[in-house]
Amino acid sequence: xxxMIDVTFQLLIYFLLGTSFVLGEEIYRVDLPDRxxxxxxxxxxxxxxxxxxxxxxxxxxNDYRVDLEGPLSTLPTDRSLAEGLRASIVSAENPNGxxxxxxxxxxxxxxxxxxxxxxxxxxxxxxxxxxxxxxxxTSKDAPR
Amino acid sequence: MTRRSLAILLLAVAALPSPxxxxxxxxxxxxxxxxxxxxxxxxxxxxxxxxxxxxxxxLPSAKPSERDALALDLAESLILVxxxxxxxxxxxxxxxxEARDFARVQxxxxxxxxxxxxxPDSPRMRVLRAIAGARRIxxxxxxxxxxxxxxxxxxSSPTREIVMIANARLLLASQPAAAQATLDEVVTTAGVPxxxxxxxxxxxxxxxxxxxxxxxxxxxxxIAAGTSRNAIAERLLVGDAxxxxxxxxxxxxxxxxAAWSELLRSVAREDAxxxxxxxxxxxxxxxxxxxVDASTAAPLVLAAVIRDVAKRDLAGVxxxxxxxxxxxxxxxxxxLAPLLAFERARLxxxxxxxxxxxQKFRTLAFERSDDPVASEAxxxxxxxxxxxxxxxxxxxxxxxxxxxxxxxxxxxxxDHPKRDRWRVHLGNVELDRGRLAxxxxxxxxxxxxxxxxxxxxxxxxTALGARGEAEVAASLRxxxxxxxxxxxxxxxxxxxxxxxxxRATGDNGTAAARIDAALADPSLLTGDVRVGFRxxxxxxxxxxxPPALTPGAAAAAERxxxxxxxxxxxxxxxxxxxxxxxxxxxxAVEATSLRTLLPPPPRVLATMxxxxxxxxxxxxxxxxxxxxxxxxxxxLLAESQDPATMLLHARAVEESQPREAFDLxxxxxxxxxxxSSAWWNGQVGELRLRFATPxxxxxxxxxxxxxxxxxxxxxxxxxxxRAALEGLxxxxxxxxxxxxxx
Numbered sequence: 001x002x003x004m005i006d007v008t009f010q011l012l013i014y015f016l017l018g019t020s021f022v023l024g025e026e027i028y029r030v031d032l033p034d035r036x037x038x039x040x041x042x043x044x045x046x047x048x049x050x051x052x053x054x055x056x057x058x059x060x061x062n063d064y065r066v067d068l069e070g071p072l073s074t075l076p077t078d079r080s081l082a083e084g085l086r087a088s089i090v091s092a093e094n095p096n097g098x099x100x101x102x103x104x105x106x107x108x109x110x111x112x113x114x115x116x117x118x119x120x121x122x123x124x125x126x127x128x129x130x131x132x133x134x135x136x137x138t139s140k141d142a143p144r
Numbered sequence: 145m146t147r148r149s150l151a152i153l154l155l156a157v158a159a160l161p162s163p164x165x166x167x168x169x170x171x172x173x174x175x176x177x178x179x180x181x182x183x184x185x186x187x188x189x190x191x192x193x194x195x196x197x198x199x200x201x202x203l204p205s206a207k208p209s210e211r212d213a214l215a216l217d218l219a220e221s222l223i224l225v226x227x228x229x230x231x232x233x234x235x236x237x238x239x240x241x242e243a244r245d246f247a248r249v250q251x252x253x254x255x256x257x258x259x260x261x262x263x264p265d266s267p268r269m270r271v272l273r274a275i276a277g278a279r280r281i282x283x284x285x286x287x288x289x290x291x292x293x294x295x296x297x298x299x300s301s302p303t304r305e306i307v308m309i310a311n312a313r314l315l316l317a318s319q320p321a322a323a324q325a326t327l328d329e330v331v332t333t334a335g336v337p338x339x340x341x342x343x344x345x346x347x348x349x350x351x352x353x354x355x356x357x358x359x360x361x362x363x364x365x366x367i368a369a370g371t372s373r374n375a376i377a378e379r380l381l382v383g384d385a386x387x388x389x390x391x392x393x394x395x396x397x398x399x400x401x402a403a404w405s406e407l408l409r410s411v412a413r414e415d416a417x418x419x420x421x422x423x424x425x426x427x428x429x430x431x432x433x434x435x436v437d438a439s440t441a442a443p444l445v446l447a448a449v450i451r452d453v454a455k456r457d458l459a460g461v462x463x464x465x466x467x468x469x470x471x472x473x474x475x476x477x478x479x480l481a482p483l484l485a486f487e488r489a490r491l492x493x494x495x496x497x498x499x500x501x502x503q504k505f506r507t508l509a510f511e512r513s514d515d516p517v518a519s520e521a522x523x524x525x526x527x528x529x530x531x532x533x534x535x536x537x538x539x540x541x542x543x544x545x546x547x548x549x550x551x552x553x554x555x556x557x558x559d560h561p562k563r564d565r566w567r568v569h570l571g572n573v574e575l576d577r578g579r580l581a582x583x584x585x586x587x588x589x590x591x592x593x594x595x596x597x598x599x600x601x602x603x604x605x606t607a608l609g610a611r612g613e614a615e616v617a618a619s620l621r622x623x624x625x626x627x628x629x630x631x632x633x634x635x636x637x638x639x640x641x642x643x644x645x646x647r648a649t650g651d652n653g654t655a656a657a658r659i660d661a662a663l664a665d666p667s668l669l670t671g672d673v674r675v676g677f678r679x680x681x682x683x684x685x686x687x688x689x690p691p692a693l694t695p696g697a698a699a700a701a702e703r704x705x706x707x708x709x710x711x712x713x714x715x716x717x718x719x720x721x722x723x724x725x726x727x728x729x730x731x732a733v734e735a736t737s738l739r740t741l742l743p744p745p746p747r748v749l750a751t752m753x754x755x756x757x758x759x760x761x762x763x764x765x766x767x768x769x770x771x772x773x774x775x776x777x778x779x780l781l782a783e784s785q786d787p788a789t790m791l792l793h794a795r796a797v798e799e800s801q802p803r804e805a806f807d808l809x810x811x812x813x814x815x816x817x818x819x820s821s822a823w824w825n826g827q828v829g830e831l832r833l834r835f836a837t838p839x840x841x842x843x844x845x846x847x848x849x850x851x852x853x854x855x856x857x858x859x860x861x862x863x864x865x866r867a868a869l870e871g872l873x874x875x876x877x878x879x880x881x882x883x884x885x886x
Contacts, residue, residue, distance in 0.1 A: 047845065071852055090848045092884035095877060098852050100844040 047071065049104035051136070054121050056114045064117040071099050081121065085128030101129050108136035171195055171217075178225060185418075189229050196221050212263050219256035219263075219272050223279055226252065246286055253279045270298050278310035285313055305330045305340050309347065316351040324348050342371065342378050346385045353389035360389055361399055368403045376419050379407045383423070387430050397430050398442075405444045409478035416479035417516045424448045424483075438464040447480050450487050454494075462491055482508060482515040489521065493528065499542075502528035506549060510556065522553055523562050530569035534576055534670035536706040547573050547582070564590040571598045576671030580606050587626075597637050599626035604644040605675065620648060636665030640672055647679050652687040656680055656694070664696035666703060673700050677711030681740060685715070689740045698745060705748045712741045712748065713756050720762050735767035743772050754780055754789075761792050770796050787812045787822035794829055806833045824861030827853060828868045835872055840883035843876035850876075 051069040066081060068074065075084035090097030105125045109118040118135070125133045177183060177191035199218040206214050226232075232245045257276050263269050277294030284291035293311040296304055312326035330336060330344035345367055352360035368382045387400035404423040411419045424447060431445055433452035438460035446453065446464060454461040465488040472481045489504035502525050509522035532538055533546035550570045554563060571586035580602050587599035603623035610616045627641065634642070643658030659680040662668055668676065680697055684690065693701060701708035719734035735742070742764055743749065749757065757776050764773035774796035781793045794808035812826030831846050850873040853860055860866035 071848070090844045090851070090880075092880050095847060095880075096851055097844075098848055098855070100841070100848045102841055102845065103848070 047100070047103050049106045050099060050130075051106045051108055052121055052125070054107065054109040054113050054117055056110075056112060056117050059114065061116065062120070064113065064120070066121065071103060080124070082124035082127040085125060085130065089129050101131055103130065104132040104134070105130045106134055106136050171198060174198070178229070185229065192221060192226060192229055196226070215259040215263050216266075216268055216272065219259040219276075222252040222259075223256040223272065223275050227279075246283070249279060250283050253283060267298065271300075271303050274299050274307050275303055278307040281310040281314055301333065301335055302337050302340050305333060305336050305344070309340070309344050312344075313347060316347065317354070320351055320355070323351065338372070338375065339378055339381075342367070342381065346382065350385055350389060353392040356393065358393055361386070361393065361395075364389055365399055365403075368399075368406075373410050374412070376407065376411060376415055376422075379403065380419075380422055380426070383407065384426065387426065391430070400430070401427065401442050401444055405442060405476065405478075405480075408444065408480050409476050411479050413514065420479045420483060443468050443477055443480050443484065447483050447487070450484075454487075454491060458491065458495070462488070462495075465491070482512040482517045485512075486517040486521055489524070493524070498528050498532055502532060506553070509553070513556070519557075519560060522557050522560065526550060526553055526562070526566045526569060530573060533573045536670065536704060536710070540577065543573060543577050547577065547579075564592050564595065568592060568595045568598055571595065571602070572669060572671055575602055575605070576674065580609075593628045594637075596626050596628045597635075597641065600624075600628075600641055601637065601644070601672075601675075604641060604648060607648045608644065608679070616648065620645070636662045636668040637672055639665070640668065640676055643676070643683075644679060647683050652683040655683040656687055659683065660694040660696035662696065663700040666699075668700070670704065670707065673704055674707050674711070676700070677708060678714070681711055681715045684740050685737045689737050691739050693740060693745065697740075701745050701748050705745075705751045708744070708748045709751045709756065712744050713752070713759065715741060716759050716763050720759055720766070731766035732768070735763050738763055739767065742767060742769065743776065749776070754783060758789065758792055761796065765792070765795050770799055774800065787816035787820070787826070791822050791825050791829070794826075798829070798833065802833055802836065806830065809833065819857060819861065821861070824865040827861075828865050828872070831869070831872050835876060838875065838879045840880055843879040843883070846872055846876040847880065 048070045050072045053067040053069065055065045055067075057063040057065055072085075072088050075081070076087065079087065087094070088098050089101055090099065091101075107118060107121050107125065109121075122133060122135070174191045174195040178188050178195065180188070196218065199214055199221070203211065203214055203218065227249065230245075232249055253276055256272065257280075260269055260273050260276065274294055274296070281291045281294060291314060293314055294307045296307055296311075299307060308326055308330050312323040312330075315323035315326070327344040327347055331341050333341075346364065349360040349363040349367070352363070364382065364386050368379070368386065371379050371382050373379075383400045383403040386403050387397045390397040390400060404426065408416070408420055408423060423444065427444055427448035431449055433449035436445055436449050436453050438446060438453050438457050441453075441464070446461070446468075450461060465484055468477060469481070469485055469488060472484075477484060485504065485508045489501045489508060492498075492504060493501035505521040505525035505528065509518040509525060512518050529546040529550055533543045538546075547570060550566060550573065554566050554570065557563065560566075567586050567590040571583045571590075574580075574583035574586055575598065583602040584599060584606075587595045587602060589595075600623045603619050603626060607616045607619035607623065610619055623641075623645070630638065639658050639662035643655045643660075643662060646652075646658060647655035659676050663673060663676045663680065677697065677700065680694070684694070692698070697708070715738060719738065720731065741760075743760060744752075749760070752760070757780055761773045761776040761780070764770075764776070774793065777789065777793035777796045780789050783789075790808045790812050794805040794812070797808075798805040806829075809826045809829035812822055813830055816823040816826060827849070831849055834842050835846050850860075850869050853869065860869045
């Protein structure tokens with residue numbers, strides 16, 4: 001009898017120590033600043049963004065087409081996307097640049113663009129030196 | 145000439161033997177004029193009055209042999225000729241004398257009786273005494289006192305009939321049958337003058353009316369219908385009788401009005417004015433203006449009391465006049481038409497419709513130039529045309545029409561007493577139109593002092609507009625020759641003339657002071673104010689511009705804000721209308737020289753169009769007076785959100801409210817047509833404000849933007865924007881280099 005009582009107490013102690021009291025899963029409302037509000041408050045550069053539109057040509061890694069809109073509409077064709085973008089940024093070494101590092105870059109993939117192509121363009125923009133790179137809001141994200 | 149010398153000259157002239165005083169008027173000549181029926185009644189009456197005065201003057205010193213004849217002539221003039229000439233005899237006979245005529249007749253009878261008392265008995269004396277007796281009966285009945293019949297013995301026609309009528313009047317109330325018999329005898333007497341017969345015919349019905357017999361009115365109407373159309377005095381008399389009968393019968397004087405209206409309808413054109421005046425005077429005595437309804441009143445009644453009725457029912461009178469004048473034949477206006485047309489034009493002027501009134505007055509004067517109202521009508525037309533043509537709102541075409549109309553009137557009404565004044569008006573209108581040669585011609589034709597001042601002004605303006613020195617000198621000589629001698633207190637125009645003279649000789653300081661003093665005078669003509677403003681502002685720019693409008697100019701601007709506006713805008717336009725084409729430095733210099741005008745008084749600013757206010761704001765901005773500019777651009781922006789206005793306001797508030805200015809510049813860049821002037825200026829403004837706090841980040845942004853803009857247009861939108869953008873880019877490069885070095 002005694003061993004049974006011991007085992008029972010052992011089990012009780014085990015479960016007491018092993019149990020964690022978690023709350024039930026639920027949604028918490030969080031107020032996050034959106035980009036529209038930010039612009040209305042006058043923050044940011046106020047510059048028109050460089051919009052990079054992407055359309056996948058095939059499933060190959062680098063097979064996609066890029067179109068630019070906004071302050072930068074053309075890039076040199078003999079360089080990679082990242083190098084072309086870097087060459088357009090004004091700096092002490094590059095006084096003839098057409099955009100600033102702080103010029104917003106908005107990546108706008110079409111609906112059928114492959115995810116890796118979009119990420120590739122995002123990486124190229126960040127690598128070029130732009131520090132305000134974002135994906136274009138989808139219609140679902142767009143502020144109402 | 146001094147006052148003393150003028151007085152001596154006047155005394156000398158007075159001492160000269162005057163032919164008029166040296167030779168007394170010839171009584172025979174005057175009597176001949178009085179008896180000459182072909183002469184006009186006013187001329188005959190004037191001759192009679194002169195003859196009466198002369199006989200009165202001669203009587204005390206006349207020789208005994210001449211004295212009796214002189215006394216008889218004077219008595220005859222007083223009790224027979226004068227009443228006959230002025231038409232009071234018949235009116236007296238039927239008891240229809242006006243109060244003022246009554247007193248005069250009474251005085252004449254008393255004087256005549258006194259004269260006759262001192263004259264020995266003679267047939268002529270007896271006739272005159274009988275006439276005096278008859279007149280005395282008329283006067284006694286008028287005064288309501290007893291009188292005895294005048295004797296008929298020794299009298300012949302028509303004196304006998306006149307005395308018979310007077311005697312019959314005595315019996316009219318107590319023995320109407322006997323009185324009527326006497327009157328019938330007069331009417332049937334062969335050879336009796338028609339006026340005497342008419343008097344006799346009227347007395348019967350008048351007596352019946354006095355007794356309350358309503359049938360008397362129709363008897364009088366029958367007499368009216370049978371009266372000769374050409375006998376104005378007789379028809380007036382019939383009208384008077386009808387009015388008197390209506391009063392006795394306590395009825396409205398409609399029959400009298402109808403009789404007088406008929407007289408005016410059919411009267412000959414040459415007698416129209418005098419008949420109209422007589423009739424209007426009569427209607428005024430029998431009609432109470434308070435009881436007249438414009439919509440139903442007869443044209444004659446309305447014409448007689450129109451000014452009183454218009455005071456309480458202007459719209460009704462205007463409507464009635466329009467209705468009557470629309471078809472004056474149907475309304476049967478006759479001689480009333482010019483008077484009513486005159487009143488219609490007058491009411492238009494009173495209602496403020498000066499242009500239409502001037503047109504109506506002019507048409508009336510030209511179409512009825514023989515009517516007495518034509519003289520006043522054309523004068524009013526000329527005054528209105530003159531005032532209208534100098535109004536700031538009058539167009540050049542309207543001024544040209546006015547000048548043409550004035551020229552025509554001066555030619556047509558060649559004997560009008562106001563013709564010289566019209567010429568000066570015309571000269572002033574031509575001056576205002578800038579037609580200096582025409583103005584000089586008009587002024588030169590008039591000898592008045594104001595015309596000479598006008599001529600001097602025209603020559604001065606010619607000198608100011610002249611190019612060659614010789615032409616300037618010649619014009620100044622002409623101006624000096626025309627300039628009248630200075631008065632003790634110079635007129636406003638005189639001050640203006642002196643100012644312009646100084647201006648023409650380059651003495652801008654004196655010019656500004658004199659012209660400003662002239663502008664302070666409210667009597668200065670509108671055209672002169674226009675010239676004064678222009679030349680004052682111009683001379684002040686050339687001298688040293690005061691910081692605000694000088695007192696005279698400010699007072700004139702308060703009085704005539706639109707004129708001041710035009711002058712100020714004209715000055716600003718010469719410098720700033722194409723502000724994009726001048727450098728900022730040049731604009732600043734121009735703005736400094738225009739400080740007198742900036743900002744214009746509120747009353748002047750209120751009359752400006754948005755474009756004109758924008759021009760003022762531009763000039764203020766060029767003078768770096770941003771706060772005053774913002775006070776103008778703020779309301780402008782509230783009215784219109786166009787890029788040019790946004791740009792102006794952004795520049796005005798750039799220092800005080802940079803955030804608002806930045807947003808405006810951004811909005812201009814986004815909304816304005818790319819590469820337009822506003823767009824380029826928006827780019828400059830935006831970058832300038834971005835770089836207001838220099839940093840590496842803003843420097844990069846500015847350089848990048850300028851590089852992009854250069855790709856769009858290598859010239860960067862023109863000289864001014866290129867200089868601004870390149871300056872900004874250079875500063876940004878320096879800032880970037882500095883940041884990199886750190």
